[in-house]
Amino acid sequence: MLFNSLQYLIFLPLVFALYWGMNHRSLKLQNLLLLAASYYFYACWDWRFLFLLVFSTGLDYYTGLKMKDAHSVRMKKFWFWLSIGINVGFLGIFKYYNFFAESFAELLSGFGFQANLWTLQVILPVGISFYTFHGLSYVIDIYKNRIEPERNIVDYSLFVSYFPLLVAGPIERATHLLPQIKKRRNFDYTKAVDGLRQILWGLFKKVVIADNCANYANVIFENPEAHSGSTLALGAVFFAFQIYGDFSGYSDIALGTSRLFGIELLKNFNYPYFSRDIAEFWRRWHISLSTWFRDYLYIPLGGSQGGTLMKVRNTFIIFLVSGFWHGANWTFIVWGLLNALFIMPSIILNTNRNNLDIVAKGKNFPTIKELIQIILTFGITCFAWIFFRAKDLDAAFNYVKGIFSDTFFNLPHFAGKYYSFGTMFFIFLLIVIEWLDRENNYGLQKFLSKKTKMARWFFYLFLIVFIFIYSGQEQSFIYFQF
Template sequence: MLFNSFTFAIFLPIVFFLYWFVTKGNLRFQNILLLVSSYFFYACWDYRFLFLLIFSTLLDFFSGIKIEEARTNRAKTFWLWLSIGINVGFLGVFKYFNFFAGSFAEMIGGFGFKVDLWTLKIILPVGISFYTFHGLSYVIDIYKNRIKSERDFINYSVFVSFFPLLVAGPIERATHLLPQIIKERTFNYTRAIDGLRQILWGLFKKIVIADSCADVVNQIFNNSSEQSGSTLALGAVLFAFQIYGDFSGYSDIALGTARLFGIELLRNFAFPYFSRDIAEFWRRWHISLSSWFKDYLYIPLGGSRGSTWKKIRNILIVFVVSGFWHGANWTFIIWGLLNALYILPSVLIKTNRVNLDVVAKGRLLPTIKELGLIGVTFGLTVIAWIFFRSTSVGAAFDYLLRMFSKSLFTVPSEIPYVTLFLIAAFIIIEWLGREDQYALQKFGFKWARPVRWSFYFVNVWLILFFSGNQHEFIYFQF
């Protein structure tokens, strides 16, 4: 079930009505309803993989209890690695088996040996990377004595499979979400309206911005050998806005939807394209994943402590793993490696935590220096996105070579004026709302009510107008 579908537009109000008016505030009934609704939401994609979600939930639920009850470190370690091994094993089979098999065949073929390649003809279960990471963080936190195990299976299952975050995040922590699940919740009108406002902005990002960019991007990337350098540059920039509108739009809808049920999810985006360096970009892009890798991989490896070589090693490992998390293709690994190379200099000279505050805070416009830094950071990010979008490493390099040719300084063969106008309006609104949790949180509050509601109406009208050009969320494939 897609957030931008007619089915979800029916599903959400029904669950909302049952949640607040039929359960009558009974926490047990509310959580059971959330669990059943979440499983139905997931089954609408493919019911055959619902068993995998339930099995993963059972595995981590009982592993958490066993880790907590273990009397020796050896027993605790056994249950931890059993959970990690099985979870990562499922992830490896469904997501990475064909990649490793193909890479092995290519390597052996390079030595003159012919290999009959056998691959699994399976569908990647949607959201498997996200709910697997939910479970892994849970058992690791119990092992590290950060939290106690949850003894109520319904409560734990809601934590893993809460439908707003189930298929594309944000990646939640038990320390943040579980206390909200086991605590009584009462309806808050102001919070609900705020949630609806964030849902509206998320739908605008996805349907009006991302989906408008998608057709142009697909046309340019699929026919890159026929395009001028300027057209390829336009395609790369539009893809940057497509993936941002698509993924941050999903996160906004998820956070807004959760707020309707009295639950606050982790913020996942903080206006990343207004970043002044790559380190700041990664503090603002896919925040839940970046913090997950920081806490469960980077810091255990030693973080920024130790020798220069260890710092370089740790950063390379984290970004390469982050790239590989996104997909079983060398393009994602190169994308991760490229971002690691971007961020390494600032880490080594210890300038990676210079830009911690919002750019131009308290001011309408940035300085020339800030604008230049934002432009350079965005340009580097766009180049990296070319690898993310391309079907192969060869195609990405070919795209770059054609883009940085003499024809880069020509006029693009076709200019999508409407899409560019919408992006310009989008950037202005995002800039004006950059000090809030999301752009529309307080946007227009000083306007007269008729003006503010007219603005909302225009947003709704644009969403409906562009809704016929529907594309699946990009991060569903991860």
């Protein structure tokens, strides 16, 4: 069930009405309804994988209780590593087994040996990387005595399976989400309206920005040999806005949807394309994943406490693991390696925390220096996105080679070029709105706050009309494949 589908347009108001209709009865009933709705939401993708979600939930719930009640450190470690092993094992089998098998076969063939290794003919369970990380953080936090295990199975199951974040995040923490699940919630009209506004903005970014950028990015990436260097560079820019509109749009819809039910989710994007360096970019892009790796991998490895060499080593590990988390393909690993290389100067020079506040805070425009920094950061980010988008390394290197050819200064030309001007206008509109609202939680939050009610509704109608115009063919979200 896609957020941008007619099915979801029926599902959400129905769950909303039932949820608040039983508000006066019982919090337990509300949570049970949300859990049932979440399982139905997931089953709409493929009911056969519902058992995997339920099993993973039950495993981590039971593990948490057993670790708490363990009478020895040895037994606590046993239950901890059992849960970690099974969770990572499932993720490895479904997501990475074929990659390792095929890579090993290619390695053997390089030495003259032919190996026909058995591969799995299964689809990747949607959302497995996200709900697995929910469970892992919960188990780790209990093992480290940071939290107490949750004894209410419905509440814990809802924490793992809550439908707004189930298939593509944000990756929540038990310390943030579980207390909200256990606390009685009252309907707040202001929050609900704000949630609807964020959903609208998310749909605009997905349907109008991302899906239209995808049309032109696909044309260019699928046949790079036929295009000039300037066209290939433009294709990378189209993909940059495609993946941003797609994933941040999903996050906006998820956060807005959850706000309708009185639950606040972690902010996942904070205007990353206004970053002045790569370190700032990664503090603003996919925040829930970046902080997850920071807290559960980077810091346990020693973080930045052991000198420059340790910081360099740990940074490379984090980015390579992050790349591999995104997909079982060498392109993602190289993408992670490139970002590690881009961030390395600031790590070595200890300038990676120079830009903690949003750019030009309290001002209308950035300085010339800040503008140049933003453009350069966006440029190298687009360069890395080429490897993220390419089907394999050969395609990525050929694409890069094509950009840096003698046709780089030619005028871009591709199928649908003139139709793309409308998409470019909407990209410009996106940039303007998010720039003006960059000190708030999302792009449309305060943009029209000083306008008349009629002006606000006119602009909302403008967005809705174009969402319907461009929503003829439902397109899945990019991060569903991860």
